[in-house]
Amino acid sequence: MIPLTADSLGTVQQLLSHVRQTVAPAYRAAIDSLPAPLRHIAGYHAGWWSSSGEPELGGGKTLRPALVLASASAVGGAPMSAVREAVAVELVHDFSLLHDDIMDGDATRRHRPAAWKLFGIGAAMLTGDAMQALACDLLAGHTGIKVLTTTLTRLYTGQSADLDFERRMDVSLAECMAMPAGKTGALLACACELGALAGGADSRRCALLAEFGMHLGLSFQFADDVLGIWGDPAVTGKPVYSDLARRKKSLPVVAALTSGTRFSNELTELYRRPHDSDNDNLAHLAALIDAAGGREFALHEAERQLRDALACLEAAAPSPVAAADAVALTYLITRRDH
Template sequence: MSETISAAHTSVSLLAKREVMQLLAQTRDLVDPEYRRTVDRLQPKLRLVAGYHIGWWDTEGLPCAQHGKGIRPAFALSCARAVSGEAGVASSLPAAVAVELVHDFSLLHDDVMDGDLVRRHRPTAWKVYGVGHAILAGDALLALAVNVVGGAPLTVVLSEMLLELCAGQVRDLECEQRSDIPVEEGLLLAEEKTGALLGAACQLGALSAGAEPDTAALYRRFGRELGVAFQLIDDVLGLTGVPGRTGKPVGADLLRRKKSLPVLAAMASDASRRAEIFRVYGREGALGDRDVERLLRLIEEAGGLAWARAEADRRLNTALELLREAGAAPAEERKLRALAELVTYRDR
């Protein structure tokens, strides 16, 4: 990816940022009421845990102003608009709610499995309510997603995505115990865990709006490629992100000794740096600020951060080619393009 093309993408994102922010706000206005009605069906304790995790209230159930970005529902609704205009939005609303339910289910379980203490600038749900309640709340959100998404073929798309998410999580757990993870396997993991959900969101939105299966499959591939780009940048932010924006400490992934994609790329590029990274990762006890600084320097010197950004550029370009092939209406394609670029170039 040339610097010229990357810079052009970045300038487009800046010019379109206001429109994308409006799109995300409109998505929340459409999805949140139905999402809340859906979660309100839960047993009271599970409702409390789920609503706290989502950001609707504090630990005691008192309202607060936090909320997620709504990226996945925004893609579901935007792909529906790309297929049949505003007429497709109402029919795709259950799909948009379902993908957000699955997203929050996966985060609840991920926080437990990874031992994460902070999510969205607050203690994670398992830390507040206990592991058992967090797992059960995630299970309940998953059951609601299956319930609201609609009939076949939508449930087939949802179930296949869930199976892939589980396969990706198994791979993730196994990779924690390995030292020989090639970059290609790391990219496959990103596709299974992040690409699968965003791809399903796009496919479900398109199908709900009446797209033919072949066209919906193009939207799915668009979302999958974009999901990998999203994960690449998420991994970069996990190393270098500003705590006030990410809600996590600087070098959060390094403190967890996570083998994220920039780390894998750095280890693949230089044997001596690979050995040094493993030496620090293998140290007993908690890592400190000096360890994080040392690791960041090693990863940057080995080109891990630069590779991740360049690969995100490449994945974004592939996604945009698939979007053009899907034949979206020009105005809706422009909005989807702007949303895709904002996701990829956030806080870079």
């Protein structure tokens, strides 16, 4: 299996810088095509300017566009051949974040007020809708359009399940482990498959790289579930215990609730109560989840998905340079402070 070590980060910042230089002009051109009010919100969300329009130097990590270009390179294609696909994936990602913040009630995004808090729910939703439409328009008439539209349906299904879980106490471990395949894994799988398609890969290599992206997304999500409870707000950009305050049924929580340990009954009783913002109460919930094995289980699953991702990448037989880029991105996506 392709090794994953700290050395994998050696060139990743240079790689991401190159991706931004390659993709950013096309991404900005897409946003600039929006009507002025929607363009303003999209640019704020992207970190390009403040709420009043003053230039800023923020923005996302462009990890998904980087996966698109790396996948094209992995199958022998030129990264520039996949810029259109990279922009489409980033548009869908930003669309999903705009909507997720509204549905989850998250008031901050990337250490700034979320778009809906500044511009209103309706305006933020419409901006997200417009970005989704732009993504589909970019790939209209190309082989990747079906991959993209299928991914959108999977995103809707995953997010719907996530919201449904908040209202239920009977969420099974199998359901909890399947939901992120739509909510998170689908878009990373899409990024890798679109890149492979743009690079001219056959169906087998496209499928392997899509599977690589899916496992990578699941590994990221399960690790992120841990951060949602125990993470440093300086890393997550969200208040401490934010997932517990909303009674989210993330993997550590469901693993603890279904553990059959002496801690699970108390956790079940407390989790049935209304949402709670008291830090002492939330800290007690976190301690119960940890004692019931929820954190350990989630981290174990994150590692298992990571191993499966690297095995799929190796089976796709990328060139050594392309493999190094993909592994560097994998390290950056999955190795965060737990």
